[in-house]
Amino acid sequence: MVNTAVPQLTPQLLRHLERVDQRLSGKAKTPEQLALLNVRDANLPIRKDENLIPLIHHYETYRHFTIGGKPGSGKSTQSTQILLWTLKLAGDGRAVMIVVPGRFAALLLCERLRAELGVDDDDQKGIVVLRSRDSSGPAGPHARIVVVTEGRCLWELKSDILLGRYAVVLLDEVQEQSGNSDVLIAFAKWAMQANSHLRFGLISGTSDLASYRSFLNIPDVAHFTLPALAFPVRISFAAEPVEDIRAWVIEKLSSFIQNHSGDVLIFSNGLKSCTALAKAIKAAPLPEPVDVHVVSSRVSQQRKDDATSVRAPNALRRIIVGTNSLENTITIPGIALVMDTLMYNLASYSTELDHRRLIERLVSRVQIEQRVGRAGRTQPGYAELACTKELYEMLLTMYPGSLPKVQTEEYTSTLLTNLAVTSIINSQGGGGVPNGQMELKNQTTPARYAHAVATLKDLGAVTEDSAGVVHLTKVGRQMSNLSVSPEYARSLIASVQYNGVKVNGRFLNCTGAMIILVAANSTGQSIFFSSQDDAEGQYDLKHQATLMSAQGDHVSAFLALRGWLNMLEQDDRNARKERLRPKTKAQETDPAGRPKATPLADAYAAKFCLRRSALDEAADLVKALTTQMRMSGMFHFDFDSLAPTDSVHTEGVLRSLIYGHLRKIAFKPAAGDAGEYHRWSTGQEKLFIDEKSRLYASSPQVVLFSDARMPPKPASPNNTIINQLSIIDPEWVRQIEQEVLGRTSR
Numbered sequence: 074m075v076n077t078a079v080p081q082l083t084p085q086l087l088r089h090l091e092r093v094d095q096r097l098s099g100k101a102k103t104p105e106q107l108a109l110l111n112v113r114d115a116n117l118p119i120r121k122d123e124n125l126i127p128l129i130h131h132y133e134t135y136r137h138f139t140i141g142g143k144p145g146s147g148k149s150t151q152s153t154q155i156l157l158w159t160l161k162l163a164g165d166g167r168a169v170m171i172v173v174p175g176r177f178a179a180l181l182l183c184e185r186l187r188a189e190l191g192v193d194d195d196d197q198k199g200i201v202v203l204r205s206r207d208s209s210g211p212a213g214p215h216a217r218i219v220v221v222t223e224g225r226c227l228w229e230l231k232s233d234i235l236l237g238r239y240a241v242v243l244l245d246e247v248q249e250q251s252g253n254s255d256v257l258i259a260f261a262k263w264a265m266q267a268n269s270h271l272r273f274g275l276i277s278g279t280s281d282l283a284s285y286r287s288f289l290n291i292p293d294v295a296h297f298t299l300p301a302l303a304f305p306v307r308i309s310f311a312a313e314p315v316e317d318i319r320a321w322v323i324e325k326l327s328s329f330i331q332n333h334s335g336d337v338l339i340f341s342n343g344l345k346s347c348t349a350l351a352k353a354i355k356a357a358p359l360p361e362p363v364d365v366h367v368v369s370s371r372v373s374q375q376r377k378d379d380a381t382s383v384r385a386p387n388a389l390r391r392i393i394v395g396t397n398s399l400e401n402t403i404t405i406p407g408i409a410l411v412m413d414t415l416m417y418n419l420a421s422y423s424t425e426l427d428h429r430r431l432i433e434r435l436v437s438r439v440q441i442e443q444r445v446g447r448a449g450r451t452q453p454g455y456a457e458l459a460c461t462k463e464l465y466e467m468l469l470t471m472y473p474g475s476l477p478k479v480q481t482e483e484y485t486s487t488l489l490t491n492l493a494v495t496s497i498i499n500s501q502g503g504g505g506v507p508n509g510q511m512e513l514k515n516q517t518t519p520a521r522y523a524h525a526v527a528t529l530k531d532l533g534a535v536t537e538d539s540a541g542v543v544h545l546t547k548v549g550r551q552m553s554n555l556s557v558s559p560e561y562a563r564s565l566i567a568s569v570q571y572n573g574v575k576v577n578g579r580f581l582n583c584t585g586a587m588i589i590l591v592a593a594n595s596t597g598q599s600i601f602f603s604s605q606d607d608a609e610g611q612y613d614l615k616h617q618a619t620l621m622s623a624q625g626d627h628v629s630a631f632l633a634l635r636g637w638l639n640m641l642e643q644d645d646r647n648a649r650k651e652r653l654r655p656k657t658k659a660q661e662t663d664p665a666g667r668p669k670a671t672p673l674a675d676a677y678a679a680k681f682c683l684r685r686s687a688l689d690e691a692a693d694l695v696k697a698l699t700t701q702m703r704m705s706g707m708f709h710f711d712f713d714s715l716a717p718t719d720s721v722h723t724e725g726v727l728r729s730l731i732y733g734h735l736r737k738i739a740f741k742p743a744a745g746d747a748g749e750y751h752r753w754s755t756g757q758e759k760l761f762i763d764e765k766s767r768l769y770a771s772s773p774q775v776v777l778f779s780d781a782r783m784p785p786k787p788a789s790p791n792n793t794i795i796n797q798l799s800i801i802d803p804e805w806v807r808q809i810e811q812e813v814l815g816r817t818s819r
Contacts, residue, residue, distance in 0.1 A: 108383050109188050112406055116451050118300035119147045119155075128152065128297060132159045135295040137265060139275045139282040140243075142299030144446030145404035148276050149173075149245050150185050152299065156274075157217055160240050167240035168212065170219045172226045172257065174249045177370045178402040179203060181381055182245075183220040185403050204229075212238075223253035224556060227490055230260065231554060232704075234497045241272040246401040247285060248277045248439055250477040250515055252487030259511035260494055262289050278446065279439040288514045306411075306445055306454035310462040318414050318459060319353045325412060325457045326392070330360045335409020335452055336384065336391040338399070340444050342416040342433055344369040347394045354392055361390065368395040371598045373686035381405050397436075400443040404450055411448040411456045413441065415468070422483040424524040426758065427736070428781035428793045429483070437472035441465075477515035484517045484525040485559050489534060492545045493553035508542055531735055532563045533813060554701050556694065560779065561591045564733030565698065569708050571725030583725040584702065586631065589638070590726060592694035593630035594779060594797055596687040600633050603765060616681050624723070625768050625776070625799035627730065633683055634691050640674040641692065647673075727799060730777055731809045738806055739795060740775045740819075750776065750795070753806065754818050763796040773800045 118124050131138060132155070142148045149171065157169050173179045183203040186192075192201050202216045204225050212219045219239070221229070229236065236242065242261070247254060261273045275285050286293060315321045322339060329337065341347045344367070351367045366380035380393050383406050393405065397417040417440065421430040436444070441458075448454030458465060479487055491510050499505035517525075526543055529535040534549030545553075552562035564587065571583035593600055601617060620636070622628035678685050702708055731738070739750035739760045748769070750760040761784070762769050768776060779797035807817045 106188055106191065108386075109185075109406070112383075112451055113147075113151075113189065116302060116304075117147050117151060118302065119151050124300050125155065128155055128299070129159055131295075131297045132156055133163075135292075137273045137289065137291050138295040138297060139277075139286055139291065140297055140299065141276075141282060142278055143301045144278050144443055145302055145450040146278070146299040148278060148299055149182055149403055150189065152274075152276070153186065153218060153243060154189070156241060156243075161217075165240050167238055168217050168219050169241050169243065170221060170226065170236070170239045171243040171245055172221055172223055173245045174223060174251055174254065174401055175370060175398070176222050177377065177398055178246070179220050179222050180374065180377070181402045184378075186218055186220070223251060223257060226257060227253060227494065228554075228556065230494055231497060234494075234501065235264075235269060236271055239271065241274060243274045243276060245276045246278075247275050247282075248279055248474070249401055250475065250479075252479050252482065252484070253490065255477070255479055255513040255515050256487065256491050256494060256511070258285070258288070259491070259513050260498075263498060263506065263511060265289060279442045285514070302450055304449040304451070304453050306449040306456055308445060308456045308458060310458055310465060311460055314461060314464070315459040319350060321459055322350060322412060322414075323353065323357045323359075326354065327357070327359055329410050329455065329457075330363070330390065333409060333455070334390075336393065336405075336407045337410045337412065338405065338408045338447050339392065339394045339412040339414075340399070340417075341394060341396065341414045343396060343418045343431075344371055347396060351392075351394045354394070363392045364389040365392045365394065368393055368399060370396070370398040371686070374689070383407070397440065399447070400440060404447055407451060408447050409449075409452055409454055411445055411454070412459075413444050413456065414459045415441070419481065420478075421481045422521075423783070424483075424520045426783075426791065426793055427524075427752075428783055430783040435468060435472060437475050438469045439474045441468070479513065479515050479517040479521070484521040485528045487517070488522070488525040488543075489529060489545075489549065489553050489559055492535065492543065493550060496545050496550065509544055528736060529559065531814065532559055532733065534559065534563070551707055554704060554707060556697050556701065557591055557595050560733040560737065561595060562733070564729045564731075565591055565702065567732035568725065568729040571722050571729065583722040583729065584708075586722070586726050587729055588695055588698045588702070589635050590627055590631040592691040592698060593634035594627055595694060596690045598684055598687045600630050600683055600687045600691065602682040602684055614682050620681055621767050623771075623800075624727070626766055626797050627777075627779070627799045628723075628726075629767055633681060634688065634695075636681075637674055637677050637683060637688050638692060638695070640677040641671055644671040644673050727777075727801060728805055728809065730799060731801060731806055732813065734777050734779065735806075735810060735813065737778050737781065737795075738775065738801060739778060740803070741772065748772070756819065758793065759791075760793045760795050762798065763794050766796050766798050768798045768800065771800075775801050775803045775806065777801045 114120050119128065140148055140152050153169060153171050160167070160169065171182070173182055180203065183201060186201045190201060201218045201220070202212045204212055204219055204221045226242075244254065244257060244261070247258070258275075264271050265273065273289070275282060275289075282296060283293065285291075286296065311321070318341075326337060339350065341350050347367045347369060351365050354363070354365050366376065368377055368380045380391070380395075381402075384391055391407070393399075393408075399405070413436070415436050416433055417436055419432045419434045421432055422428075423430060445456040448456055460468070488510075491513070495506045495509055495511050498511075499509070526535065526537060529543075529549065530537065532548070532552070533546060534552050535543045535545055537543050548563070548566060551566050552559055555562040555565060557565070565584070568584045568587040602614070604614065620629055620632045622632060674688075675685075677683070678688060736754055738753035740753055742749065742751050745751070746759075748761045750762065752758045752760060753775070760778075760781070762772075762776070776795070776798045778795035781793050781795050784792050784794045807819075810817045
């Protein structure tokens with residue numbers, strides 16, 4: 074574990090850090106960059122020599138290590154940069170990969186690193202690059218810090234199991250305990266035991282990393298805690314239980330604005346709750362005007378940027394109302410007060426009812442520490458908790474940490490990923506992994522594991538031998554290469570058999586259509602704005618009717634995205650025509666490579682009331698899936714994408730969906746309640762079509778659904794609401810059941 078081969082480079086490194094400091098080298102080009110660096114150097118203890126030298130020595134001494142520290146201490150930003158220069162001066166020109174739980178956190182971290190290092194935001198070939206599912210290729214040869222999501226890291230593993238271009242992989246925010254994180258930690262254990270060239274570092278601000286060191290056989294002395302910020306945070310409690318959260322927020326907010334400077338961060342549960350709270354703040358008679366922002370993983374990137382960037386000195390005080398997605402991002406500068414409603418929405422999954430649930434829960438000790446730690450970075454901080462001190466102390470005892478996600482969420486994707494990575498490891502020869510699966514630090518429940526195995530068997534992704542060992546099939550390996558759910562991955566693979574069907578003298582493009590359809594239906598939020606989103610009456614929804622397909626929700630979303638992509642392509646052609654002229658702002662691109670000025674696409678989205686953030690997410694996914702369907706071990710067929718004039722093999726698209734959704738088909742029983750359906754495979758379990766679905770009024774006989782969830786209160790939690798629907802011919806279902814399962818359900 075001791076990294077004895079690295080020479081002692083502390084003096085040279087310190088001088089190098091001084092030389093590359095933007096303020097001394099003149100690289101800082103904007104007041105915002107200068108302000109950011111001034112805040113960093115004035116307030117981060119790790120930038121002081123007496124703290125910096127021990128961290129450098131730690132990197133030089135231990136091959137694998139863990140990093141801790143309170144929120145805002147520089148765990149993600151400073152430790153990564155210091156590690157990079159340590160490697161560079163030791164003669165190691167390979168890159169550092171830092172892995173974060175989600176795309177939102179990855180974007181914020183990448184932007185902060187670029188700002189501190191003087192890298193342009195749209196520079197995808199420079200020292201700091203972002204690799205998410207919107208970027209299909211590997212990082213360029215000049216990249217030295219590569220910021221990736223957990224999913225993207227796993228995708229790179231499947232291309233190069235040894236990650237040969239990286240010197241160190243840093244796993245950030247491991248306290249999130251996601252399924253992907255568990256697989257990556259298991260991979261790290263294998264790589265350490267296999268004497269791989271890779272070094273690993275685990276980072277967390279709130280979790281005790283001792284259990285991780287024990288799992289990975291890292292000695293306790295290999296842990297380094299970054300020094301805390303100098304400013305204290307005073308925590309205040311409610312004198313009595315809080316009955317009205319909005320009134321409590323307005324009261325405490327008014328008092329703080331009256332007496333203190335600095336921005337405010339308010340934690341609430343869910344985008345709907347945050348939006349309502351923000352609306353109440355805007356309407357309240359506060360002592361001064363404020364700039365209110367709502368942030369969740371589901372809002373547009375521009376709204377996130379507006380809320381989290383460094384505030385200009387003369388700008389209005391900023392009030393940010395956010396979900397728990399802000400717990401595990403880099404610390405937003407300028408936060409002086411954190412207000413915590415102590416609630417969050419836990420994503421859970423019922424294996425018994427085969428539906429997802431969003432459950433309101435009290436936060437854990439780890440979450441409280443993460444939230445409170447957002448204050449006090451540049452000045453004394455304050456925290457207001459919506460509970461009495463007695464309840465707070467009870468929370469610390471009852472909920473010390475959050476449950477691992479493999480114990481609360483559906484396990485199918487995690488199992489498929491584990492099997493795929495293990496299969497690649499075992500194909501390398503030498504010391505393989507027994508039983509076809511890496512041991513995960515956190516184990517799922519037996520019911521979740523059994524459900525995942527059964528689902529993957531129905532999808533043709535795995536087989537199970539008499540000893541209960543699960544084996545990945547060729548189809549399963551192909552599915553694991555696609556950045557979507559197992560159900561949609563199987564549907565994409567099935568679509569290949571319907572390519573080349575000739576109708577009226579033209580070959581139909583089924584896979585191109587399926588890629589767009591799957592992307593359109595895999596976004597975090599619906600592509601369509603709805604009447605529920607229109608509390609202020611700003612949307613004219615009548616034009617959406619022209620995009621609504623009688624076939625259902627899947628095809629409607631496909632039509633919307635296809636039309637927008639056509640407009641985006643036209644904007645791109647227009648921009649290319651302009652490139653002979655001197656470059657203007659209109660010709661610049663965003664970090665994903667799209668033109669920043671897209672008048673036709675913008676007009677299309679506005680006319681049909683489409684959510685731009687969801688369209689951007691879907692466009693990124695179209696790009697990624699197109700590449701993934703052609704990678705080694707996948708398919709070789711001649712299609713670039715679905716052109717505007719291409720005819721769509723509608724029957725092939727719907728049949729392809731069935732291959733991935735045999736467990737998610739419902740029929741209308743002869744005698745049942747209004748809107749009641751039964752699951753095709755069992756003939757039982759009450760399912761109800763979501764009233765927001767385009768098929769609710771038509772009451773079709775057989776539907777395929779991609780989304781199933783627990784109904785909102787006060788409906789029975791044992792019912793299931795189904796959405797993302799398509800009308801399906803029951804004879805197609807029987808044919809595909811017979812082909813895949815060797816039987817028919819009815």
